[in-house]
Amino acid sequence: MVASLDHAREALRATFGFDDFRGRQAKVIERTLAGHSSLAVMPTGAGKSLTYQLPATMLQGCCIVISPLIALMHDQLRSARANGIRAATLTSADADWRETQDAYRAGELDLLYVAPERASQPAFRDFLASSPIALFAVDEAHCVSEWGHDFRPDYRMLRPLMDAFPEVPRLALTATADRQTRGDVLAQLGIPEDGLVLAGFDRPNIRYAIRHRDNPVRQIANLMAERPGPGIVYAQTRRKVEDLADKLARETGRKVLPYHAGLDPETRAANQAAFVASEDMVIVATVAFGMGIDKPDVRFVAHVGVPKSIEAYYQETGRAGRDGDPSAATMYWGAGDFATARSRLAEVDEDRRSAERARLDALAGLVETPQCRRAVLLRHFGEDPPETCGNCDNCLDAPAVTEVTELARKLLSAVYRTGQSFGMGHLQKVLTGTEDDRVRQRGHDRLSVYGIVEGEEARLLQPLGRALQARGDLVPTEHGGLALGGSAREILKGEREVAIVVPPKRQRRGRRGSDEANPVGDPLFEALRELRRDLASEAQVPPYVIFHDSTLREMAETRPASMEAMGRVGGVGGKKLEAYGKRFLRCIAEN
Known part of the structure; x- marks a missing residue:
């Protein structure tokens, strides 16, 4: 018997602690439970991972998740296990691969995360045949398309794997795919055209701003003062990353660390781990950073220089505010950025050059527009947005x-x-x-x-x-x-x-305005955050794996006094209620 959406809602409350689905999650999950294949295009922060994690707990067999980066897999593994989901990764970084293979064969896994390089091997196909498969989930699916901004050839090898199990539904997921890329993904992964579920691209909690770059250290230091909390600063070269990280740390007194491919692996891993675990650190990085993390509480993303395209800009800025709280995406650009980018077009293969030039022209249009930035972004992805959004620099302070x-x-x-x-x-x-x-x-x-x-x-x-x-x-x-x-x-x-x-002359704002995400000054909220830090340290996981800020805010507002009341707080599923409920109730009673 096919599980219904009502059953899925019951499982959602029991596992994740939420009463209902958001946006197009219900549509995607309904199709998956019915055995249909889908391509879900959903904005970052819309809960893409839940659309395969929840069915994985309800369907017979294991969900095979194909994901591009080991760090991303391990991040999602922590969150899945914290919710009581039987999950494992099978990567070159895992020493327990024999135990994982045995658990899969014994039918003891709900989720198994693998990289496309492994998934495309014939030996892995033979291994998968040793136990029932519930679903194939292909994350960052735009990587399969040559038209996508992040093409990965190994993604092209996934179709034969999935074709070997024709009865298993396929779910492809991405946040960034224009119309041409979407069509290519459907064709390459063998998903019917009526399987497209388009959730829209808008991220209303992100405030977009684009400014001329004159003194990036001062400009970003001001942004850091306006937006307390974790932040990502993207720079275009390793030298600029190192220089900015050093100067920002000295200028602001905050912890600021660099991340780029030139660092030794241990330092790079340590800096990323420090950022993921922190509640106020800033990391300065090349654009490779970020795809491998699912940190929900990033309060700002800053670009020092222009990204490769609007698709890349959307994906990189989308790393801000995944928890739904107010966040900022600010780009600081100079004319030389476009000059360099246009000069590099000569190095691009001739058959791709016109498409890359069009992407650069579209990015220039976003940078130069006097109109609503969000509207330009959304129209690029084929949407028909309102003329103004009220939450970008041009809407808030219209330029001449x-x-x-x-x-x-x-x-x-x-x-x-x-x-x-x-x-x-x-x-x-x-x-x-x-x-x-x-x-x-x-x-x-x-x-x-x-x-x-x-x-x-x-x-x-x-x-x-x-x-x-x-x-x-x-x-x-x-x-x-x-x-x-x-x-x-x-x-x-x-x-x-x-x-x-x-651009109009900008007034210096003396306060953060109405973007305040956390009730600063509420001693209970701060006490709950401190308890969360302690629990995270004990479990050796980032604080957000325990609970998101939104869950702590609801606790502070409703002050649950029993395990039953605590279980009704959004984000408190059965496993977390059992693991942490009593300690949070004690904290609330004492404050």
């Missing part, structure tokens, strides 16, 4: 848009007349008629463009230069100068108009 076609023609003319080999600093001196030895030595003080810009126009040269570089109308030369590109010649001929965003 200025028509600068004539100034653009002056700047592009100066680029052309100086030989297309000088940077913005030199071009500004020429255009504003600045007395300068280098300008005179090159004879640029005798050009027709010398001294033709003054007053308000002079102040707009820098943002105009950034905008033209972001759009590809100015492109870098190999020696660091600027040359005409994109639509530059159309602009010069008067065939295209140019407008740019002039």
